[in-house]
Amino acid sequence: MAKIGLIFNGVWSHYALATAPKYRDLYRLLYIHDLDAAAVQDLAALVIPFQSNQAVLAEKQAVIYDFLAAGNKVFVEGDSSATWLDAQWEDRPVNNYWWVTDPARPPVAHTDYGHPVYRGLTPRQACWHTHGVYTRVPDAAEIIQTNDAGDVITCKPTRTAAPCWPPPSTPSWNTACSKSPTSTTTWTSSRTGLAANGRRPAA
Amino acid sequence: MLQALLISNGLVGLDNYYVSNELVQYTTCLITKDFDPDLAPYDLLVVPNGSDHVAMLKIKDRVRAFLHEGKALVCCDGFFTAWVPGNQWVMDNSRPTRDVRYAAGPDTHGLLRNLDLDELNFSHGMSGWWACGYIRAAPGAEVLLADTWQRPVAVLDEASTPGRMLLTASGPLADVSHAGRSESAPVTLYRNFLHLLSTPIVPAHG
Numbered sequence: 001m002a003k004i005g006l007i008f009n010g011v012w013s014h015y016a017l018a019t020a021p022k023y024r025d026l027y028r029l030l031y032i033h034d035l036d037a038a039a040v041q042d043l044a045a046l047v048i049p050f051q052s053n054q055a056v057l058a059e060k061q062a063v064i065y066d067f068l069a070a071g072n073k074v075f076v077e078g079d080s081s082a083t084w085l086d087a088q089w090e091d092r093p094v095n096n097y098w099w100v101t102d103p104a105r106p107p108v109a110h111t112d113y114g115h116p117v118y119r120g121l122t123p124r125q126a127c128w129h130t131h132g133v134y135t136r137v138p139d140a141a142e143i144i145q146t147n148d149a150g151d152v153i154t155c156k157p158t159r160t161a162a163p164c165w166p167p168p169s170t171p172s173w174n175t176a177c178s179k180s181p182t183s184t185t186t187w188t189s190s191r192t193g194l195a196a197n198g199r200r201p202a203a
Numbered sequence: 204m205l206q207a208l209l210i211s212n213g214l215v216g217l218d219n220y221y222v223s224n225e226l227v228q229y230t231t232c233l234i235t236k237d238f239d240p241d242l243a244p245y246d247l248l249v250v251p252n253g254s255d256h257v258a259m260l261k262i263k264d265r266v267r268a269f270l271h272e273g274k275a276l277v278c279c280d281g282f283f284t285a286w287v288p289g290n291q292w293v294m295d296n297s298r299p300t301r302d303v304r305y306a307a308g309p310d311t312h313g314l315l316r317n318l319d320l321d322e323l324n325f326s327h328g329m330s331g332w333w334a335c336g337y338i339r340a341a342p343g344a345e346v347l348l349a350d351t352w353q354r355p356v357a358v359l360d361e362a363s364t365p366g367r368m369l370l371t372a373s374g375p376l377a378d379v380s381h382a383g384r385s386e387s388a389p390v391t392l393y394r395n396f397l398h399l400l401s402t403p404i405v406p407a408h409g
Contacts, residue, residue, distance in 0.1 A: 009213070009234075009255050010234075010254065010255025010256050010257035011212065011253050011254070011255065011256075011281065012256065012280070012281030012282075012283045012292075012294060012335075013281070015283060016283075033236040033258075034236075051212075051214055051253040052213075053214070053234070053255070054215055055233055056213055056235070057213075079214065079215035079216065080215070081215060089215070091215070091216055096326075096327075096329075097326065097328065100327065100328055100329060
């Protein structure tokens, strides 16, 4: 039974991935306009892919943050919006041709291969083609990948790097904080990701 | 001036692709759970890359009625649900990208005018990076561009309905020059289509 929910906004690429024979036993498509707590209650992780509907994600962010607060995992690809994620993603020219023009210099320049997501991969295997970068991430985020300019490609929070975790039902994100000992968000910069500490953006 | 309804799936940066100009005035319709747009005020419906084809399927009858009024549709890439009258996009990545080349069809309206085909054939020296899959074109539709295996990747359909449909298996089809970006083959194709829509039809024996 699929344990990873792929938030799907009617885009073909999401549909093609989640229904491909290689992946269909892993992913469950979750149409974003039907996303609610019941839809994610038996899942272990959510994937929020490239080309997601950021406006609706902002409306439904409580579902995502409640899911995190329950100890589950979320993986977010850029393009993402700061309206619901505490990070700034910016568009950049796509370099999907580095392996032709300069194969010794992939656009992802630095990777922490000690992180489980990238452990065992070669630099070539770990290099995404990126559509953008994160120019701002939460202070406590663990940086996993950067490009030559130092822009963040992938990051994630650590348990100790989540000093402030607003309870899911807290109406103001700037009020009470509590630790979330098990939640993990991973964010990546457009077909790469970024892992965060789960804090909501400032209201 | 054309009045266009741009269907938005809430993607970051979409507004930069569709900037109103002397040819066209865009109104953006964000897809919501209750998506049910009124198409009547518009001449052109733009369904760009990354659109919600589940939502579009819900309004397929409305789109058909819109086209039956002689209006126009641009749809770029990925229409995997059956909402485009007569035509269906098909996902396929089984062919080697190194073998992909596009060939122009008869192009009776000059939509490929001033278009450099090699801009679509090659991206930084790599072939096969423009079209995703292909289109099962309707009978009578004009194939503007076909791939190495004669599969349509850009289609002008004036046969399935009284309206016009410009359909591509890729994109983005938009005039991004109005947002300060450089000209490119997709810009040329899109602009040529807008000019076609803006040109009054003169009766043959008028």
